[in-house]
Amino acid sequence: MNKSINKLYSIIVFLGLYHCVYADIKLPSIVSSNMVLQRNTNITLWGWADAKEKITIRASWLNELISFQADELGNWRIEVSTTDSKKPQTINIKSIKSNITLDNILFGEVWLCSGQSNMYQPVKGYKGQPTYGSLEAIANSKNANLRLFTVERIGSKEPLKNLSKFKSWQIASPNNVADFSAIGYFFGQQLQQILDVPVGIIHTSWGASKVEAWISKEVMSSFKEVIINDEDIDKRPNRTDTALFNAMINPLIPFTIKGALWYQGEGNRNEPEKYKELFPAMVKDWRTRWDIGDFPFYYVQIAPFLYGNQDAFGDIKNTAFMREAQLKCLDLIPNSGIAITMDIGDPYFIHPPRKKEVADRLLYNALNQTYGFKDIDFAAPKYESHVVENNSIILSFNNADAGLYTYNKLENFVIAGEDRVFYPAESKIVNGKNISVSSEKVTNPLAVRYAWKNSVTGTLYGANLIPASSFRTDDWDDATQIKE
Numbered sequence: 414m415n416k417s418i419n420k421l422y423s424i425i426v427f428l429g430l431y432h433c434v435y436a437d438i439k440l441p442s443i444v445s446s447n448m449v450l451q452r453n454t455n456i457t458l459w460g461w462a463d464a465k466e467k468i469t470i471r472a473s474w475l476n477e478l479i480s481f482q483a484d485e486l487g488n489w490r491i492e493v494s495t496t497d498s499k500k501p502q503t504i505n506i507k508s509i510k511s512n513i514t515l516d517n518i519l520f521g522e523v524w525l526c527s528g529q530s531n532m533y534q535p536v537k538g539y540k541g542q543p544t545y546g547s548l549e550a551i552a553n554s555k556n557a558n559l560r561l562f563t564v565e566r567i568g569s570k571e572p573l574k575n576l577s578k579f580k581s582w583q584i585a586s587p588n589n590v591a592d593f594s595a596i597g598y599f600f601g602q603q604l605q606q607i608l609d610v611p612v613g614i615i616h617t618s619w620g621a622s623k624v625e626a627w628i629s630k631e632v633m634s635s636f637k638e639v640i641i642n643d644e645d646i647d648k649r650p651n652r653t654d655t656a657l658f659n660a661m662i663n664p665l666i667p668f669t670i671k672g673a674l675w676y677q678g679e680g681n682r683n684e685p686e687k688y689k690e691l692f693p694a695m696v697k698d699w700r701t702r703w704d705i706g707d708f709p710f711y712y713v714q715i716a717p718f719l720y721g722n723q724d725a726f727g728d729i730k731n732t733a734f735m736r737e738a739q740l741k742c743l744d745l746i747p748n749s750g751i752a753i754t755m756d757i758g759d760p761y762f763i764h765p766p767r768k769k770e771v772a773d774r775l776l777y778n779a780l781n782q783t784y785g786f787k788d789i790d791f792a793a794p795k796y797e798s799h800v801v802e803n804n805s806i807i808l809s810f811n812n813a814d815a816g817l818y819t820y821n822k823l824e825n826f827v828i829a830g831e832d833r834v835f836y837p838a839e840s841k842i843v844n845g846k847n848i849s850v851s852s853e854k855v856t857n858p859l860a861v862r863y864a865w866k867n868s869v870t871g872t873l874y875g876a877n878l879i880p881a882s883s884f885r886t887d888d889w890d891d892a893t894q895i896k897e
Contacts, residue, residue: 438466446516451669452496455669457491461487463508465485467480469508519611523615525615530764531716547595550590550769564578564665632697635694658698674775682729685738709750711775715754716755719761720732726893755869756870777789796886826838827863828850831859833887836855836894848873
């Protein structure tokens with residue numbers, strides 16, 4: 414009797430120890446059924462288990478079983494080659510206790526979308542602020558080859574290993590597209606149709622966020638002392654250094670992506686010079702951590718908006734300085750591209766409704782620079798140089814081989830002489846690819862500015878109908894203007 418009791422007790426203890434020693438395998442939230450894995454490359458699978466636990470992975474497209482061990486802390490990470498097959502795939506992950514099967518996985522193109530409220534703006538729009546074309550887009554959104562993943566808004570004082578709030582991979586349909594990023598959806602939907610391959614879009618953005626919130630502590634510390642321990646992280650994480658990187662970017666690494674889309678800048682609009690340092694640093698930070706090279710990074714220039722001060726001209730309350738800073742970042746960020754929005758802003762809504770046009774311009778960057786569609790002329794005319802002829806200034810542009818264009822007439826050019834006082838100017842396209850600017854009130858002109866105000870509608874385009882950014886030929890910090 415005693416021997417039987419002892420034996421039973423031993424079995425119970427053994428089973429208890431068994432469950433204590435062998436932990437369930439845990440996968441990051443981004444790795445699940447219905448996901449899209451970047452095609453034709455080496456992708457990373459990772460997760461957590463018990464220390465030194467033996468794990469096997471069987472992938473439906475591979476002939477051989479992959480066997481490995483977790484490290485001393487239970488972390489594991491393995492590279493797996495993908496193909497360009499369009500067939501749904503499965504992944505089975507096993508250990509002594511776990512048996513996980515992920516199904517309906519596709520190989521395709523994976524893009525990350527991030528930024529602030531203009532990236533966050535859903536297909537259905539905001540209250541009182543629509544997204545043009547939303548009903549048609551939602552009604553026609555059923556697409557088994559387009560998958561959407563959403564990182565919910567949350568901050569953290571420390572880098573998180575896994576997402577704490579998210580919507581898992583969803584197959585695009587009228588049931589889920591309405592709440593997804595409009596720019597992310599329009600970009601992904603068109604890319605999927607054009608390439609005829611599956612596409613996965615990962616959306617992680619937060620309205621009113623500053624770029625500092627999206628940068629790691631290690632990199633931010635090179636600019637300023639980062640003290641986050643005393644912060645109330647629930648108060649304004651979108652304005653807190655490193656908080657969104659910690660909670661909304663770090664847990665996604667190293668999920669393999671093709672590239673990133675970015676729409677942010679309003680939150681830093683009064684710090685254009687600082688932004689020229691921080692934004693390229695953020696891009697470099699992300700690329701270093703993903704460790705897949707200088708992946709494509711395409712971003713949106715902030716759209717014209719009143720910002721409560723249409724009279725601002727020569728100081729940073731004029732967001733033309735911020736637009737200029739963003740344009741200059743093209744030369745500071747390798748493998749980058751910009752979507753200019755000078756013609757599709759709204760003076761009264763900081764969230765312009767024409768989100769598809771924004772997505773289109775990001776798409777043209779990607780098609781030309783990433784996917785080799787060289788006949789897609791994606792670039793906006795960009796001021797290059799000028800000469801003074803008589804009482805006029807003649808402007809020359811890069812990206813204008815096919816010529817310049819205006820729908821009606823050129824507007825919003827101003828010109829100044831030695832006194833640095835700008836006057837409204839007459840402007841016209843000459844020789845198809847230059848612009849002549851003059852004013853009877855400026856007999857010895859030195860400088861020209863175009864669309865140099867908060868709220869403005871651009872009138873200058875390339876023949877590809879991509880608008881030019883606002884620009885200036887000077888670097889004066891004490892200029893003034895005379896209104897009409």
